[in-house]
Amino acid sequence: MEKAGNDYEAVVGLEIHCELSTKTKAFCSCESAFGGEPNSRCCPVCFGLPGALPALNMKAAEFAVRAGVALNCRISRISSFDRKNYFYPDLPKGYQITQQRNPICRDGFIDIQSSGAKKRIRIERIHLEEDAGKLIHRDGETLIDYNRAGVPLIEIVTKPDISSAREAQDFVRKLRSIILCTAISDCRMNEGSLRVDVNISVKRKTDAELGVRTEIKNLNSVNAIGKAIESEFSRQVSLVSKGIPLSRETMRFDPVSKSTLTMRSKESYNDYRYFAEPDIPPLVLSEEFISCVEQSMPELPERKAERYVSVFGISEDSAFLISGNNDASAYFEKAAESCSYLKTLSNMITSTLFPAFGDDGTDMSRLPEPEHLSEIADLSGTGTINSLTAKKLMELSAKEKKSPREIVERDCLAVIRDRDRIKKLIGAALSEMPKAKSDYLRGKKAALKSIVGRAMFLSGGLADPELLNEEAENQLAEKE
């Protein structure tokens, strides 16, 4: 980002739509699951048939409150619903039921760790709303599937506290892991159960005033979020720095050209004619209801990280990173059960294995069984193997699903400390490298390194380097 315009910084806020995984829809009792034969999971309410009325699914309200509690929000004792009026073929009633004036949750935050530093991103609100249907374009025709119409969503709106693509990505990753912890959504970006809109403007770092912002709609991967922000930031900076005024636009991100394209400009700016939804009375939540949700919360990443530091004694950075990914933390905790070298274990996860815990799910094929990783950590901790071997073992054990101890034995991967073998290795190296030997004897002490290096090579990288050094010095001293 810095490259694109050193004087400018991005001001980014996110709107995240998250489909709730309640069994039934938000306002009727139709099945809410993804997919299904088109228009098979629909009733008069889903189709918006004249006369049908919404009946709020309290499970959806409960899930929204869970999200609010997990994201450190204030829970509204009274919230209410509004109609957002607009025309689109996938919108059966011609309006969407949402919460515009009184959202169910307000004023939360998430702490992220971006480029090593901790940062707090504030959450303005979380509101409950219904999803629309889906258009299917086929053979020049457009068909409509209303199975998704009425599926409950929460929209999480952040304050414009994010200042780079990297931070936005870290925020979404962290948010995702928190939401997954609360089990209210499967957060599958590729299936659209987690969708992100980005609001972005640029300003000179020295300015306090915000620039004109644009909105990039419907980003469906963490990668796309980063790319879209980077590209839109450069576009805005290049215009603003030339003094060309920006217009308030809605854009979409084209993954092929990796650039943002205008969807609609300010002229067609929608007036949604919001008004109080007369079919749904205000939602009043009792103290019991809220405390019941609070008490049923699982351990969230923050708390988990604290526990990892205090109970397992691993570093804060590792704890934060691991706890921020639910698969990684489950994996770590399983491995920790039988491991004596927890710091080593956590480092192995964060430095070597972390790429397996990707944004689109965990690649199990790249991971050893947790008990096997714990063995590797112990082998490494006791010095039985060196760090290179540890890495190799992770790969081998992931592939072969065999005990690392057995592999070490079978492939003779233990560190070589046997005096005789060390002696022989140095002897062989010296006889192969008469020049280095004579260089050393003539006072070129650096030549020792290449002799030890050669011996290490001859050992297949397994010899104890300190013992090799010692032995080489000894043997050369004898020669003097």
Added chain:
Amino acid sequence: MRPNDLPLYELSAMLSSGELSSEHLTMCCLETADRTDDSVGAFLTLCRDDALRSAREADRLISSGKGMALTGIPFAIKDNICTEGIRTTCASKLLSGYIPPYSATAVRSLENVCAVMLGKTNMDEFGMGSSCENSAFRPVQNPIAPGRVPGGSSGGSAAAVASGMACFALGSDTGGSVRQPAAFCSVVGLKPTYGRVSRYGLVPFASSMDTIGPITRDVRSNAIVFEAISGHDPMDMTSSSEAAETVSGSLDNSDIRGLRIAIPDMGATGTGLSECVEKAVLDAASVFESLGAKCVETVLPFDIRTLAAYYAISAAEASSNLARFDGIRYGSDAPQNGELDVRQFRSLGFGTEVQRRIILGTYVLSSGYGRDLYSKSLSRREYVRSAFRAAFSEYDLILSPVTPDPPPPLGRFKASPSEMYYQDVFTVPANLAGLPAISVPAGRDSSSGLPVGIQLTAPHFAESLLYRAAYLFEKEISDGKSRK
């Protein structure tokens, strides 16, 4: 006398004693319809075979001793209340081919007791109008005042009951649509407390004010139908679980001695007032006083500002409720070439009055000037609510006209929409405040011979009080008539 002219509680007794069969009664209604509906135009859909089938079923039920008060009684339903498998058009071209896959909760309540559904009645398109002249199919004639409008928007239901084509009917009331046609056709119409009768399956006009209400020839019958259709419905979140008092069986014990009745200053509405209407209310006041009640004139929010607020709010909600008719899912004029022109579709599909309200409603919800009107209207609504709250801390009931004028000749409202809107000045306050109100016939104007009604309004959920007072009034009026 034709059996279909008798009050339904008498019919009910005759059915259970075996003196009358539902099949015969249903036949009588259908014959009356055959004979008169060509000129009246009360029905949009008549379900002859279905009706006779369910009448025979009702007869079986009654003979096995399982009949209820409404079992076997033929009735009609306003065409904006959904009936499974039966065309429900809202008197709109847009829905001329629409067959709902489900029935409204109120309809199901009547089906459950095996009442006999005769068909669907004509109305002003989507409930918008006060004369039934805004039906996309045909206007309705007033069966008891030739050449006059039957009122609206539930004019078809009122006309069907008034002419003996149905023993009772369901209407809907958003701003007076049950009470006003009841007054024009000299029948009894109740607008229940908002939330008392489920709205599930009622095609919405203004959701925060829509109610389903019964239209009958007499007060007791009205109470019987009301008791059958009211109650909490999980499908309608705005429906109330407040317990309802059953009064239909004990109306003869009614006593309104000591009741305090408020009367608004009828000259202060800003809409004008016919002398015969004012006289009917004052006469009614004397009747209530003779029954031991005390009538006092007081300031109440029956005026043109309340009327304006009603029109802004109802149009706003209507503009949103009617947005779904975009040409994609409804209407037979779906484009064949794949080009969807929403504007053209809606311009051709909706009638003039509906378009007028959609435009008004869209305007008042739009940011800027119009939005201010909407906010002011919401404040006015709050004021109306609190004014009624205050009034009901001093008074038990409010007595008022139903409309400022008796039924006008056909064509008058068409020519002047604002004159039509003025007719709602006494009915819309109950809708804005969610109060129950009943329209009861008060005889005919001695000079013009036109029917005139009076309206009683009660606090929330006090339908039983409305029925008691209306019942006594009705009795006095008919006793007075029989004395003459």
